[in-house]
Amino acid sequence: MKHSFQLSYSWIPWLLASLSTLTWAADKAPPQRNLMEDLALREEFEIGGRKAFLYEHAEQDGKTVPFYLVPADGTIANPPLHVVLHHAGGSAKQAINEAFAAKHRHQYVSKEHCALYLDCRSLKTDWWWGWKTIEKDKELHKKQLQSAEERVLQTIEWAVKNQKLDRNRIYLSGRSMGGSGSLGIGYVRGDLFAAILVNVPAGAEHFLFRLQNSRYPDPPPTINTSSQTDGWSKRQEDLLAYCEENKLPMIFGWGPFGHASRPSMVNSAVYDFPWREIVKNEAYPVFGNTDSDQIYPGFKGKGKDQNGQINGYFRWKNMEDIKDRFSMELRLVRQDELGKPAAIPKQAIAAVTLRRLQNFKTKAGTSYAWKMNRQGKQLQAGTQVANKNGLLTLPKVVIGAPATLEITPRK
DSSP: OEEEEEOOOTTHHHHHHHGGGGOSSTTSOOOSSOTTTTOEEEEEEEETTEEEEEEEEEOTTSOEEEEEEEOOOTTSSSOOEEEEEOOTTOOHHHHHHHHHHHOOTTTOOOTTSEEEEEOOTTSTTOTTTTHHHHHHOHHHHTSOOOHHHHHHHHHHHHHHHHHTOOTTOEEEEEETHHHHHHHHHHTTOTTTOSEEEEESOSOSHHHHHHHHTOOOOSOOOEEEEEOTTOGGGTTHHHHHHHHHHHTOOOEEEEOSOOSSOOGGGSOHHHHTOOGGGOOTTSOEEEEESOTTOOOOOOTTOOOSOSSEEESTTEEEEEEEEETTEEEEEEEEOOGGGSSSOOOOOSOEEEEEEEESOSSSOOOTTOEEEEEEEETTEEEEEEEEEOOTTSOOEEEEEEEOSOEEEEEEEOO
């Protein structure tokens, strides 16, 4: 059944009032206008046994921009949201059709989730977040959102309100251009997205530009599968180096599969990582200097590790996050959690940095006592001082079978 009518605008004052929650730093310029004010429902249909809706709204140049909304199962209260960004040459329509036909992990959304399939074809040069526009005047656009980025963020906010979604479970994914867009938009928006999944993201320039020119909250944990033989996915080594140096989250897997999605060539510990179990209102660990990692060879690199992973074997579960104590279970993934065999070590040693702490706030220059326990037995213990930015990094933590990391301020 097709429709062509304008929706009620009763929610516009609420949207304009709430846009401040969509800017990731105090120095960001507010959106110039409400891009959703002329939103229209164009079609209601079924796909994969689920209801779906096609909406359109107008850009500043008058071009219409479509997007698809697939609601979650109606019996689920406050469901999560999965946002999908399509690849270059694709569209929201192609993405939703591919999602329900092939059920690719970066496009398919189960009935437990609400889904948004967004479109950026109206501006051929925006690459989801204004890349080509920004390239013309990088200094001007360090602090200015482009219309492509505003459109993504405002559509998400509309969907959250319209569908009564869980703000702590908003997920972003994309392949190729959609992957670079997910990194460029999402990585600096840890206040909005719980986690990100990208496949062969077309370049790291977007990601690096935003990180190097913005103040941002703790980023969403990100799962990235790329290929050293992919000419589109250059500079992944720069992305990895930046994350390692700045103690930022990145779970990375690679293989010689070019610009494609090849699950059989990606370490299953990365490919099967349960990224949509991560929630925004819980702390997470960042792993660094890990002895179980392989070495990414870089674009066209000839290193011995032509297949590999970084930080893929680790799993965690929050246990306690209160003012004077924090605890978290750390472990390595089990083989029975994976779709195919992986060379899981018996144990791994890594530096562990805590981010997104909720109630247990670490302070610069303050000393903290930490220990690792398993079934009442102490495995490790030490003290560590939070750095000038308030980040607490515990060196050489041994991780294997499930064990509890406990941290308290040192008295």
